[in-house]
Amino acid sequence: MKKPVIFITILVALGIFYSIFLYKQSKYIAGENRYFTVYEKYMAKEKNMAITPVAYEEDKYNLIRLKDRAKSDINKLEDFRIELNSIYNSIYKPHNTVSDYENYTNTLKKLRDDIQDNQRYYQWLQNDLTDLYIFISEIEQDLFSIKLYEEDIYRVSSVVHSIDSIASQYLNTAEQLELVSVYRGYDLEKQIKAEKERKRQELIAQLKLEIELEKLRKERQSNSYTSYSIHSSTSSYFDDDIYHNYTRPSIPTYSTYDIPSYPSQFYSTNTNPNHVKVDGYYKSNGTYVEPYMRTAPNSTIIDNFSTSPNLNPYTGKIGTIKYKY
Structure with missing residues (x-):
């Protein structure tokens, strides 16, 4: 009877041990x-x-893993900085398109989300450092190791706090650049639409003006032929000298005073009042250029027939060269 009791006692003791x-x-x-x-x-x-902080030197609590995480966060923060600088330089380039601004906006949205995700990760790392310090304080017996771990954990925690602060600045910069990209893209789109509308209105005005000029030319031609017929039918009543010296009236030259009534915002008559005739000539490729009238040379092109929106009184066409003020 005693043997089973002893055996059970030994088993219980071993279990407790x-x-x-x-x-x-x-x-x-x-x-x-x-x-x-x-x-x-x-x-x-x-x-x-203890004389030697064995637990700290052997890194019994694997603090190195949290240090490596902090180093990785620093490298990731540098990637954010480089990407922000690249987008900043791209946004302010002079020849961006609407599509470019849309790409910048989408890239900045993704970058902003990445920064926010990393900030949550920084908070988790801070919590892990705090939990590890509490655990070491409870389990470790060596005060020397506890003190060294405390100093290391404090330094790593300070680094993570700095990383989080810089990430907040980068997040604010990304949000501002996103607004700039959206605004510049919207403004450029408005300018393009306005320019298309201006060209459309200018084309309509040009067509209407050509129609009016054509009507005016036909009326002048009709009037000239009528005047010539009247003189021809009454020539027998004049003496011979008058008859033989009679000259057929020519179609009068179109002048700026004959501009049809049309909204003045589509053309300008503020051209150089001094005009010169250019004789016909042959180009180097053999093409013959008809004689034409042009404004007399001076120190500016703003009053030339070819400068927009000046009207050429001889051809009835509006200039197309844009003058840069």
Whole structure:
């Protein structure tokens, strides 16, 4: 009877010994499971100062993993800075298109989301550092190691805090650049639409003006032929000298005083009042250029027939060269 009792007592004692000294409990701290025995946790209540901080030197609590995470965050922050500078320089280029601004806006939205995701990750890292320090303070018996871990954790936590502060500045910059990109794209789109509308109205005005000029030319031609017929039918009543010296009236030259009534915003008559005739000539390719009238040379082109929106009184056409003020 005594033997079974002794055997059971031994088993219970071994179970207690195992649960206190050998069985390792675990806690999920700073992204990984941390193992310890009941005995270690109990003995940690009695702190002592070791000559050599063995736990710290061997990195018993794997702080290096959190340090590597902080280094990776620094590298990621540098990537954000480089990308922001690249987008900033691109946005203010002089020849961007509407499509370019749309691409900049989409890129900045994605960059802003990435920065916000990383900021949440910084907060998790801060929490992991705090949890690890609390765990080390509870489980570690060596005060020397605890002190060194505390200093390292404080430094890493300060770095993460600085990273988070810089990331907030980058986030603010990304939001401002996104607004600039949206505004410049919208403004450019308005300018393009306005320019298309201006050209359309200018073309309509040109066509209407040509129609009016054609009508005026036909009326003048009809009047000239009528005048010639009247003189021809009454020539027998004049003496011979008058008859033989009679000259057929020519079609009068179109002048700026004969401009048809048309809205003045589509053309201008403020041209150089001095006109010169250019004789016909042959180009180097053999093409013959008819004689034409032009404004007399001076120190500016703003009053030339070919400058928009000046009207050429000889051809009835509006100039097309844009004058840059």
